[in-house]
Amino acid sequence: MTERPVFPGRRFAAFLFDMDGTVLTSIASAERVWSRWAAAHGLDVATFLPTIHGVRTVETIARLGLPGVDPQEEADAIMRAEMADVADIDPIAGAAAFLAALPRERWAIVTSAPRKLAECRLAAAGLPPPPLMVAAEDVARGKPAPDCFQLAADKLGVSAVDCLVFEDAPAGIAAAEAAGAAVLVITATHTKAIATPHPTRAGYEGLASRCDPDGRLELVPVA
Secondary structure (H helix, E strand, C coil), rough: CCCCCCCCCCCCCCCEECCCCCCECCCHHHHHHHHHHHHCCCCCCCHHHHHHCCCCCHHHCCCCCCCCCCCHHHHHHHHHHCCCCCCCCCCCCHHHHHHHHCCCEEEEECCCCCHHHHHHHHHHHHCCCCCEECCCHHHCCCCCCCCHHHHHHHHCCCHHHHHEEEEEHHHHHHHHHCCCCEEEECCCCCCCCCCCCCCCCCCCCEEEEEECCCCEEEECCCC
């Protein structure tokens, strides 16, 4: 193992992970469900689909302002449809081993998905339930608001500014920045380069965590 850390001079109180696009890929499943929903509501599917990623379903629907549409009812229906469509959900490369090596009291999943859907997708990807999860229903404001990362840090007994967030979507990156956390951008599901000042990695292969005697985590590359 090399001694050169990914964030030189930084050790973190905890690691906070987004889920979709960060520890697993559910893009095909989500876009199938959302494409049907968008078409049924007369939306341009190609234009609409990029807006769904990284934010809560209820907020995606609410901001459309569709007449006669109850955002929460529609969100619940979409969640049920997504839970029934998990055939091609897979873990991001190296995620399972990376998460398994972390001290359980030092990490959490922080997702814009409802808890039931998140648990369903993690199981479909063959990933174990996290020791702590902050899901869509746990906060009043979803990403890009920082509330979810702040809540996860609070539940772990640390400060968000002392955490490293693993994210893939612009809304999640903005939420982590607003919380004052460091960010590593996971690009496994990106189809084009992302403009970001943060370090990027395609996945978790070639990465490891190292815990110092005080229990703080360092992110290091491995050969």
